[in-house]
Amino acid sequence: MLRILTAIFALSILCQIPANAQTVKNMRIDTVRTESFTMDYMRFGTGRKTLVILPGLSVQSVMKISDAVAESYRLLTDDFTVYLFERRNELPPSYSVYDMARDTAEAIRALNLSGVYLFGVSQGGMIAMKIAADYPGLVASLILGSTSASVNQTQFSVIDEWIRFAKAGNAEGLYLSFGEKVYPDSVFEQSRNILIDSAKTVTPEELSRFVILSEGTKDFDASDDLKKIACPVLVIGSKDDKVLGGEASEKIFESLKGKPGCELFMYDSYGHAAYDTAPDYRERMLKFFLSH
Numbered sequence: 553m554l555r556i557l558t559a560i561f562a563l564s565i566l567c568q569i570p571a572n573a574q575t576v577k578n579m580r581i582d583t584v585r586t587e588s589f590t591m592d593y594m595r596f597g598t599g600r601k602t603l604v605i606l607p608g609l610s611v612q613s614v615m616k617i618s619d620a621v622a623e624s625y626r627l628l629t630d631d632f633t634v635y636l637f638e639r640r641n642e643l644p645p646s647y648s649v650y651d652m653a654r655d656t657a658e659a660i661r662a663l664n665l666s667g668v669y670l671f672g673v674s675q676g677g678m679i680a681m682k683i684a685a686d687y688p689g690l691v692a693s694l695i696l697g698s699t700s701a702s703v704n705q706t707q708f709s710v711i712d713e714w715i716r717f718a719k720a721g722n723a724e725g726l727y728l729s730f731g732e733k734v735y736p737d738s739v740f741e742q743s744r745n746i747l748i749d750s751a752k753t754v755t756p757e758e759l760s761r762f763v764i765l766s767e768g769t770k771d772f773d774a775s776d777d778l779k780k781i782a783c784p785v786l787v788i789g790s791k792d793d794k795v796l797g798g799e800a801s802e803k804i805f806e807s808l809k810g811k812p813g814c815e816l817f818m819y820d821s822y823g824h825a826a827y828d829t830a831p832d833y834r835e836r837m838l839k840f841f842l843s844h
Contacts, residue, residue: 578595578596578597578598579594579595579596579618579619579622580594580595580596581593581594581595581615581618582594582595583641584659584662584663585662586655586658586659586662589640589641589642589655590640590641590642591637591638591639591640591641591655591656591659592613592615592637592638592641593635593636593637593638593659593663594614594615594618594621594622594635594636595633595634595635595636596618596622596625596629596633596634597622597625597628597629597630597632597633597634598629598630598633599628599629599630599631599632599633600631600633601631601632601633601669601841602632602633602635602665602667602668602669603628603632603633603634603635603668603669603670603671603841604634604635604636604637604660604665604668604669604670604671605625605634605635605636605637605671605672605676606636606637606656606670606671606672606673606676606677606679606680607636607638607673607674607676608673608674608675608676608677608698609674609675609711609714609762609765609766610638610762610765611718611723611726611727611754611758611759611761611762612753612754612758613638614636614638615638621636622634624834625834627834627835627838628834628837628838628841631838631841631842632669632841635660635663635665635668637656637659637660639652639655639656639765640652640655640659643761643764643765644764645764646764646767646768647764647765647768648768648772649675649678649679649682649768649769649772650682650772651768652675652679652765652768653678653679653682653683653686654686656679656683657683657686657687657690660683660690661690665690666689666690667689667690667691667692668690668691668692669691669692669693669694669695669841670683670684670690670691670693670694670695671694671695671697671837672694672695672696672697672699673697673698673699673827674697674698674699674795674796674824675699675765675768675769676699677696677697677698677699677700678699678700678701678703678769678772678774680694680696680699681694681696681699681701681774681777681778681781681804682774682777684781684783684785685774685777685778685780685781686777686780688780688781688782688783691783692783692844693783693784693785693813693840693841693844694781694783694784694785694786695785695786695787695788695837695840695841696785696786696787696788696801696804697788697789697826697827698788698789698790698793698795698796698801698824698825698826698827699789699796699800699801699804700796700797700800700801700803700804701773701774701775701777701778701800701803701804701807702772702773702774702775703769703770703771703772703773703796706797707795707796707797707800708769708770710733710794710795711766711769711770711795713729714726714729714730714762714766715763715766715767717729718759718760718762718763718766719759719763721756721759723751723752723754723759724747724748724751724752726751726759726762727747727748727750727751727754728744728747728748728751730747731743731744731747732794733794733795733824734794734795734823734824734825735823735824735825735829736792736821736822736823736829739823739829775807778804778807778808779807781808781811782811783813783844784811784812784813784814784815784840784844785808785811785813785814785815786814786815786816786817786836786837786840787801787804787805787808787814787815787816787817788801788816788817788818788819788826788827788833788836789801789802789816789817789818789819789826790818790819790820790821790822790823790824790826790830791818791819791820791821792820792821792822792823793823793824793826794823794824795824796824798818801816801818802816802818813844815840817836
């Protein structure tokens with residue numbers, strides 16, 4: 553069953569959590585510190601392998617719903633110890649996806665992690681593909697969900713609409729626009745009132761941070777970097793993606809096709825947030841990672 557949690561962009565507005573779910577053991581929220589920044593992360597699970605999750609854009613910190621996020625990935629916690637990283641805390645006025653990839657890789661290395669199983673969605677997928685290309689020793693296997701190797705004008709127009717709402721201080725308009733674009737129509741209609749209520753909790757500081765992170769996707773292009781990715785890759789998209797388009801996932805796979813262990817799976821009716829709405833998404837992740 554899908555359960556509305558809160559209006560946090562691109563990872564867990566909806567999580568597939570059983571009504572009788574128990575709290576995941578060994579949950580920890582911490583901060584990694586480097587010479588130039590700090591970055592919050594959550595850790596859960598007891599598996600021997602290491603899974604790193606990079607969420608997409610968010611207005612409010614995913615750490616606020618850490619227990620719910622952990623429950624939604626419970627299926628993977630016997631085989632993996634899971635780390636989910638936020639973006640850095642100290643944002644400069646301009647902060648590109650390339651910068652995000654560099655800093656996230658530094659945070660991963662600061663925790664002495666290597667050979668990780670890396671899963672990124674939306675903007676997190678852009679970061680993940682750059683890390684896999686630029687720091688191959690860090691990544692053993694990669695899943696890219698609902699993402700794109702480049703952001704063209706049409707794709708950015710959706711994000712730019714969210715930026716305009718955020719700059720105007722209109723959190724409700726932002727959340728409703730997001731919900732309409734990211735989720736299938738039926739899910740959005742069921743969620744409308746909860747999105748409106750959630751928007752009331754957003755602060756001006758959170759909106760300002762969201763603007764910086766969103767503007768960081770403009771002119772992103774890692775198309776030429778895909779050829780540098782050496783690890784197995786599963787690309788998962790949805791044909792009805794209203795944000796980046798299903799064809800974006802297909803283009804990533806075309807660039808990777810022929811490399812050992814590279815696969816594509818396209819959903820048909822789960823929207824951009826297939827990672828939340830498709831009931832078999834976690835099973836598909838687990839099967840791929842355990843076979844590579």
